[in-house]
Structure formats: C-alpha cells, structure tokens
Amino acid sequence: MPQYDTLLGIVEDVNSDILNNNTEIKEKLQNDGSINRLNVERHGAIRLGSPSELNNCRRLFAIMGMRPVGYYDLSVAGVPVHSTAFRPTNAVALERNPFRIFTSLLRIELIEDPSLRLKVEKILNLRSIFSKKLINMIDSFEKFNKLTSDEADLFVEESINAFRWHQDTPVSRDMYEELHREHPLIADVVCFRGPHINHLTPRTLDIDRVQNVMQQHGITPKAIIEGPPKRKVPILLRQTSFVALNEEITFMGGGEGTVGTHTARFGEIEQRGVALTPKGRDLYDSLIEKAKSGKGDEYSSILKDLFKKFPDDEVILRREGLSFSQYKIIDNKKIKKFTDSLQELIDTGAVEAIPITYEDFLPISAAGIFHSNLNDQPAQTYSTGSARDAFEKALGCGVLDEMVLYEKIQNNSIESIEKLLGRRLI
Ligand code: OOG
Ligand code: NI
Numbered sequence: 001m002p003q004y005d006t007l008l009g010i011v012e013d014v015n016s017d018i019l020n021n022n023t024e025i026k027e028k029l030q031n032d033g034s035i036n037r038l039n040v041e042r043h044g045a046i047r048l049g050s051p052s053e054l055n056n057c058r059r060l061f062a063i064m065g066m067r068p069v070g071y072y073d074l075s076v077a078g079v080p081v082h083s084t085a086f087r088p089t090n091a092v093a094l095e096r097n098p099f100r101i102f103t104s105l106l107r108i109e110l111i112e113d114p115s116l117r118l119k120v121e122k123i124l125n126l127r128s129i130f131s132k133k134l135i136n137m138i139d140s141f142e143k144f145n146k147l148t149s150d151e152a153d154l155f156v157e158e159s160i161n162a163f164r165w166h167q168d169t170p171v172s173r174d175m176y177e178e179l180h181r182e183h184p185l186i187a188d189v190v191c192f193r194g195p196h197i198n199h200l201t202p203r204t205l206d207i208d209r210v211q212n213v214m215q216q217h218g219i220t221p222k223a224i225i226e227g228p229p230k231r232k233v234p235i236l237l238r239q240t241s242f243v244a245l246n247e248e249i250t251f252m253g254g255g256e257g258t259v260g261t262h263t264a265r266f267g268e269i270e271q272r273g274v275a276l277t278p279k280g281r282d283l284y285d286s287l288i289e290k291a292k293s294g295k296g297d298e299y300s301s302i303l304k305d306l307f308k309k310f311p312d313d314e315v316i317l318r319r320e321g322l323s324f325s326q327y328k329i330i331d332n333k334k335i336k337k338f339t340d341s342l343q344e345l346i347d348t349g350a351v352e353a354i355p356i357t358y359e360d361f362l363p364i365s366a367a368g369i370f371h372s373n374l375n376d377q378p379a380q381t382y383s384t385g386s387a388r389d390a391f392e393k394a395l396g397c398g399v400l401d402e403m404v405l406y407e408k409i410q411n412n413s414i415e416s417i418e419k420l421l422g423r424r425l426i
Contacts, residue, residue, distance in 0.1 A: 001200050002245045003219055007267045010213050011202045012039065018205045025205065032326075032354045033095045041203040043270065045102040046163060046195040047081065047188060049124040051394030053195070054105045056130055058395050059138045060159065061086040061101065063147070065093055068103075068399045070360050073386035077367030079374075080110040080183055080382060082391050084399050085361055091326070091409050098359055102366070105391060106189045110382050116182060120190050123171065129194045134158035165196040165265065172253030173260060184374045188264045198373075199241065199266045207238050207271035214242060219267070222372040226365035228284065229304045232312045234273025235323070236284065236358045239365055241268035244373040266373045274314075274355035275406045280322030283310060288364055318353055319343075324406040325353040326413040335421065342414065342425040351417060356409055360402045 015038060019026045029035040048054050058068060066086040074081050087100035111117045130138075137155045141147055147155055169176065169191045180187035188198070204210045208230055214221050219242045227238040244266040251258050276284060287310060291303045310322075317323040327342065329335050334350035345351040392398050418425055 001197070001267060002247070002265055003242065004200060004267055006217055006219065007214070007242075007269065008202055010210055010217060011204045011269060014210050014213065015039070015205050031352070032357070034357060037095060037098060038203065038205075040097055041099075043085075043100040043102060043201045044197045045104070045199055046197055047104045047106065047185070048129075048195050049106050049108075049120075049127075049189045051105070051390075053129050054103070054391075054394045055396045056135070056138070057086070057103060058397065059142065060130070060134070060162075063138065063141050063155065065089075066099075066101070068395055068397070069405065070402050071386070071388050071391060071399045072361060072363045072366060073388070074104070074363065074367055074370065075107060075110060075382040075384060075386070077364070077371070078381045079185060079367055079370045080107045081105060081185065082107060082387060083361075083366070084391070084395070087359055089400065089405050091412070094357075094359060098357075100359065100361075102361055105394065106186065107382075107387065109387075110384065111182060111186070113182075116178065119175070120179070120186065123175075123190050127170075127193055130162050131158050134162060162194055163197045164194065166193050167248065168250040168252050169193075169262075170252050172256055173251045173258055175253055176251060176260065184263075185370070188262070191262075196265070198244075198264050199268050201239070201241075201268040201270050204269050204271055207240060207269060210269050211240050222368075224299055224368075226368045227362060228273075228288075228310070229300065229307050231273075231307070231310075233314050233317065233355075234271060235276060235280070235310070235317075236273055237360075237362055237365065238271045238273075239268060239369060241266050241369050241372060263373070268369065272357050272359075274317065274323045275358040275360075275402075276323055277321055277406075278403055279320075280317070281403075283322065314355060318355075324356040324410050326356050326409055327417060328352050328354060328413065329417060329420070335417075340423055340426055342417075345417075345425070356406055 048057065065088050067089050068084040068086055070085055072083040074083060081104035083102060083104040085100045085102050088094050088098060108117055108120055111120060133154060137147065137151055140151060170193065171191045176187055176191050179190055207225055211221050211225060221240050221242050225238050225240045228235050244263040246261040246263050249260055249262045251260060287306045291299060291306050311317050311320060318325050329350065330352045331350050334348055337348065339345060346353055414425060
C-alpha cells in the first residue's frame, strides 16, 4: 500500500504516546482485552466484479472464521456497488484478531448502456481471481472441515496472490478509458486480473491527532473525518483516509504495452468506539441525516452541535439502552450478596460493565471514503434501490445481522454470571 508504512509509524507513535500518558485509557484497554489487539487491528477492502467471485470469497473467508456481516447499499450515494464485511463473529475470535474485510460487488445492472454492460461481463468472464490450487484448497476444507499444515501454507500463499496489486492490465487503453468515463470504480474493478486490496486501515486511539500529524508527514487526508464528532466516549466508528495515489500501469490489451496511470490504492485510519443498540443507532442515524447539508468546517460544527443530543457518558449510554456492554465479575466475594439486580451488582463493585467495541462499518461514512478516493462528488445517484436478495443469492447465504451478534455477546456475558449465581438477573 503506498505510504502505508509511514501511516503505520504515525499511528503507532500516537497510540503509544496516549498509552504512556493516559493511565485511564490504558487501564480500560487492558480491562477489555483490546490492548493486545491494538497493534494488529486492521481492516481492508476489496471490490469484486461478479456474483461467482463473491461466492468464492465467502467460501475462502469462511476458512479463516470470517463471516459476512451486514448489507451496505452504496447505490444511494452514487456508488454502483453493494457490500458486506467479512469478519470474525464471536468474542474470543474478535479479541484475538478482529481483522475485517469490506467487500463490495459491482452492480453491473446499474450500467445504463447495454453494449458497455456486455463488454464488462465479457471481460469479467475471462478472469479467474482464484487459482485452481486455491479453489482445490477451498473444496478440500469444505469436505473435511480442516486443512493440513501444508495445505494451510499453500492456502496463505495463494490467497496473498489473489489479493495482490497488479501493475499491468489485460485491457487496452481505450477500454480502460471507456470504463473510467462510465465510473472510475468500474475501471478499477474490471480492468485488473484480481481484486487488489485497495486500502488497509489501522486503528488509532486519537484520530484527530493522526489527521494533523499526517499533514506534517506530507500525506494529505480527506477534508472531514467521517462518522460521529469527537466525544469523551467514542461511539461506533470515525474514519479518515488520504487520497489515492497515481500509480503507473501498463495496458496489455491488443499487445499494446503502453503506460498510463491509475488511482485506486489509498490509506485510511479509524477510531472505534462502543457498539450502539438499535435505539442508539436510530438516534445516530437521525443526527447524521440532519447534518448532511453542511460542508467542510461548517459540517463539523453543525455535527458537533447536533450531537449534544447524544449522551456522552458511558453509564448513561448503557442505562438508557443506547449501547451494548459485556458484563464481567470483578469481585468474587461481593458477588455472593443476594440480589437479582444486575445494576446492583455493578453499583456494589461486584460486576463491571465493559462497552463492546463496534466491529462494523457505516454506509454514509463508507460512501464518503469511496468518493474522496475516486476524486469525485456523487455526480449521479441510482434510484433502483437496494438489491439485498440478489447480493445474498450471489453470496450463497444471508448476511448476519450485526445487532444480533452484539446482543449475543452481551447476553452470553450475563448468562455466565447467572450460571455462577444459580439465579436469573434482571
Ligand atoms: C471501500 C470504501 C469503504 C470503509 O472503511 O468504510 C471503506 C472501498 O473503497 O472499496 O473502506
Ligand atoms: Ni475502509
């Protein structure tokens, strides 16, 4: 990833500075286990061209315990794709490594010109993004529910190749330009041999600070940070990226070998906060919707103002049912005291409520990231609406509901306390 090492360096410096100077944050991260995952934490993104590519990706990521969570319709924001995120789903796997991959599928039906649509389909039909060896590995895993150590090595090697950047494109310059005129994203998806990872995103503890430091290192971040404004208690996800760089490519179509440039790969940083319940999410969505009209600095101040309506206190967020928590016994002696009230156990210091980190994405933010890197404003919007059924059909299964997953983690933690106490809590 261009400039990725510089970005990682900045993020690591800022994170370790915060951990060294803020014992409260450090203890919190130690407590919820996320200190161990901080430096391995990333997300990445790929863009696929056809339903069968999505289907094979689902099969491939399943080998690593990553499942499709959520459906994101980006067409409303003028981006002709719909997406999901492959990620681990249970608390233990998330703590170990929460790597997520934002996976988009091109919606060919949104290309208006039928002859261009046909060309796109033809080019995509000619490629196989996964090698025969890799497909064999996937078949074998599905049959035996495991890979041998040798197979696993081969699986990793072949997967790395599948998501690698290719400097050359099998299409001609004319074809590339025609697709690019239709939508830069279409050129990026269709013109390459595989779905290159277009960005990787480390997690920072202070996104505003990294945004500033980036500029000092000659990296230009996008104008605004997507997501909620800066708060005492972070919620959901804040993200910012730096614009995709011009990279040299070679057009091989028609034996050309001529050189051009392509902008697709960029860098991004994110700051994650607590996962919101459906009630909290509704409030968030309504405030973001209201802020939509503002631009640049104006947008930031409108947003800040609007979010005064969103409680900025961990306890209030939990008690008003706006956020999800995981409950943990912290004092075994105090837990014996007879009460069936979870709140009382918390008040007496027997149990602690730990906010559950948001592991997913936000459609409006994602659209903002797409646009800043395509270097365009939404010139057109598509009015066809979402196509979740078609997406899931291609995927070969339904996407999981993120809310159900967070609730399960919360409920499991309560149930394990109940089991220990031998009584139900309210
Ligand atoms: C994905 C853009 C969305 C995010 O973090 O929301 C995204 C892409 O450009 O393919 O990365
Ligand atoms: Ni991203």
